[in-house]
Amino acid sequence: MSTVLKVDDINVYYGSIHAIKGISFEVNEGEIVTLIGANGAGKSTTLNTVSGLLRSRTGSVTFLDQDLGKVPAHKVVTKGLALVPEGRRIFQQMTVQENLDMGAFIRKGGNIEEDMEMVFDYFPRLKERRWQIAGTLSGGEQQMLAMGRALMSQPKLLMLDEPSMGLAPILVEQIFEIIQNLHKAGKTILLVEQNAQAALSVADRGYVLETGKIVTSGTGAELLASPAIKKAYLGG
Amino acid sequence: MEFLSYLISGISLGSVYAIIALGYTMVYGIAKMLNFAHGDVIMIGGYVSFCAMFYLGLPPVVATLLAVLACTALGIIIERLAYKPLRSAPSLAVLITAIGVSYFLQNSALLIWKAAAKVYPPVIDGSAQLFDGQLKIPYISILTVFACLIIMAALSLFVSKTKMGKAMRACSEDKGAAQLMGINVDATISITFAIGSALAAIAGVLMCSAYPSLMPTTGSMPGIKAFTAAVFGGIGSIPGAFLGGLLLGIIESMAKAYISTNLANSIVFAVLIVVLLVKPAGLLGKYVPEKV
Ligand SMILES: Nc1ncnc2c1ncn2[C@@H]1O[C@H](COP(=O)(O)OP(=O)(O)O)[C@@H](O)[C@H]1O
Ligand SMILES: [Mg+2]
Numbered sequence: 001m002s003t004v005l006k007v008d009d010i011n012v013y014y015g016s017i018h019a020i021k022g023i024s025f026e027v028n029e030g031e032i033v034t035l036i037g038a039n040g041a042g043k044s045t046t047l048n049t050v051s052g053l054l055r056s057r058t059g060s061v062t063f064l065d066q067d068l069g070k071v072p073a074h075k076v077v078t079k080g081l082a083l084v085p086e087g088r089r090i091f092q093q094m095t096v097q098e099n100l101d102m103g104a105f106i107r108k109g110g111n112i113e114e115d116m117e118m119v120f121d122y123f124p125r126l127k128e129r130r131w132q133i134a135g136t137l138s139g140g141e142q143q144m145l146a147m148g149r150a151l152m153s154q155p156k157l158l159m160l161d162e163p164s165m166g167l168a169p170i171l172v173e174q175i176f177e178i179i180q181n182l183h184k185a186g187k188t189i190l191l192v193e194q195n196a197q198a199a200l201s202v203a204d205r206g207y208v209l210e211t212g213k214i215v216t217s218g219t220g221a222e223l224l225a226s227p228a229i230k231k232a233y234l235g236g
Numbered sequence: 237m238e239f240l241s242y243l244i245s246g247i248s249l250g251s252v253y254a255i256i257a258l259g260y261t262m263v264y265g266i267a268k269m270l271n272f273a274h275g276d277v278i279m280i281g282g283y284v285s286f287c288a289m290f291y292l293g294l295p296p297v298v299a300t301l302l303a304v305l306a307c308t309a310l311g312i313i314i315e316r317l318a319y320k321p322l323r324s325a326p327s328l329a330v331l332i333t334a335i336g337v338s339y340f341l342q343n344s345a346l347l348i349w350k351a352a353a354k355v356y357p358p359v360i361d362g363s364a365q366l367f368d369g370q371l372k373i374p375y376i377s378i379l380t381v382f383a384c385l386i387i388m389a390a391l392s393l394f395v396s397k398t399k400m401g402k403a404m405r406a407c408s409e410d411k412g413a414a415q416l417m418g419i420n421v422d423a424t425i426s427i428t429f430a431i432g433s434a435l436a437a438i439a440g441v442l443m444c445s446a447y448p449s450l451m452p453t454t455g456s457m458p459g460i461k462a463f464t465a466a467v468f469g470g471i472g473s474i475p476g477a478f479l480g481g482l483l484l485g486i487i488e489s490m491a492k493a494y495i496s497t498n499l500a501n502s503i504v505f506a507v508l509i510v511v512l513l514v515k516p517a518g519l520l521g522k523y524v525p526e527k528v
Contacts, residue, residue, distance in 0.1 A: 051416060052415075053412055053415065053416075072420075073415040073416075074414075074415045074418050074419055074420045074421065075418070076416075077416060077417065077418040078418055082416070083416050085412070085413065085416065089410050089412065089413040090413075091405070091406055091409045091410065091413065092409060093405070093409060094402075094405065094406075094409075098402065101402065102402065102406055102414075102417045103417060105399070105402075105403070105406075105417045105418050105419060106417070106418035149417075153417075153418070
């Protein structure tokens with residue numbers, strides 16, 4: 001099993017706020033790895049640092065044996081890394097189709113049409129709404145669009161930042177089903193969640209983040225069973 | 237007949253405002269800043285084309301091309317030197333810098349070309365005579381309106397159909413998300429300034445041909461009017477800038493003709509205020525609600 005992403009001792013600051021304090025973790029090929037933690041633990045900061053939107057003062061981020069430290073943010077996606085950001089951040093004024101086109105922005109020709117069909121297989125709702133303005137979609141549909149858009153870049157690692165945020169339980173279930181389908185299709189996924197129960201039940205491995213530090217790690221099953229985790233994150 | 241002639245001069249003036257407003261609105265839409273130096277780029281375009289025609293004896297088309305090239309370069313340089321370092325600064329700092337750039341351009345022009353007004357040689361002379369000469373339409377008016385329509389159509393196509401245009405729309409909505417798609421935001425902003433400044437050069441040539449007195453401050457009033465037009469139509473919207481510019485020109489021309497020359501500007505701004513009270517986002521401005 002080869003390592004896809006290796007994050008080694010990163011420290012990230014917002015001005016004088018020390019948000020990430022020496023985090024290290026890795027994601028191997030074909031795995032779902034989850035980072036869980038309460039609001040403000042530093043999950044998004046970690047993902048944004050991996051994507052190059054933020055920079056670490058120390059350590060390194062290595063993706064497929066390549067140091068991402070000097071790669072500008074807009075080049076990261078060309079390396080095979082796609083982030084579905086917190087709050088979806090789809091292009092509200094563009095159509096569903098145009099959003100998916102933006103996902104394939106870096107690609108030149110190839111089988112873009114084929115991949116769009118693949119996205120529509122995962123998210124049939126998007127096909128129905130192909131020509132609709134994305135801002136008029138429901139929250140769940142917007143999440144699907146954000147994930148579909150990321151898949152359009154043919155990522156070797158898909159990073160999801162709280163895909164269940166603000167969604168009704170039935171939609172959360174749907175989203176996690178799709179995450180599992182992607183996993184079965186061989187995708188490597190780094191999943192950030194506050195919904196520890198849902199995340200740990202689909203994850204191969206997990207890391208628990210508290211105020212910018214990793215406090216525990218283990219397999220999904222181990223963490224789900226751990227009394228400390230149960231108490232802190234799973235409501236007793 | 238009189239009315240028709242005022243209407244035509246209004247449409248022609250409005251077309252100049254629209255071309256300038258398109259530059260304003262694109263820069264605002266993508267860089268989220270009000271480039272108050274935009275009007276002064278028009279003035280530079282005027283001087284460059286003036287020098288090309290007057291001193292070098294070049295034909296108007298070549299002079300216009302030179303002005304476009306010079307202003308495009310100027311736009312890119314202004315963005316690099318003055319605005320790019322402030323990308324993450326508060327918008328007030330950027331605004332003040334833009335005002336500074338505006339004065340810098342005006343004073344540089346004052347040094348190079350002096351304060352005395354230059355008489356601009358129009359790029360085309362004469363006028364079309366209609367109804368046995370009762371209605372005269374200057375060729376420059378016709379040229380201006382056509383130029384505006386072509387620019388408007390070309391920009392709309394560019395923004396909706398080309399890859400670069402889509403990148404611009406993505407940047408205008410969310411720069412972080414655009415970067416995640418692999419869009420080079422800095423390059424996109426540079427190109428936006430280049431396009432806006434090229435349009436300013438064209439506006440400069442057309443405007444100076446219609447109103448042939450060229451001074452270092454020539455660009456500031458049309459700049460402010462075009463900014464008003466962009467807000468009027470809905471800042472950030474390309475059809476909005478077009479519509480806003482056109483309406484502003486017509487209102488100004490009518491107010492001058494039928495109410496008072498001195499009050500024309502006040503009337504223009506009064507209309508703006510009324511429109512903004514009724515439609516805060518401007519005539520075609522979009523308000524997009526956030527969804528969770
Ligand atoms: N733009 C910002 N400016 C200053 N502090 C920030 C900013 N974004 C996040 N933080 C702080 O960094 C810490 C980690 O935030 P974040 O990564 O968003 O947490 P999470 O995604 O786990 O909820 C929090 O204390 C938060 O207040
Ligand atoms: Mg977060």
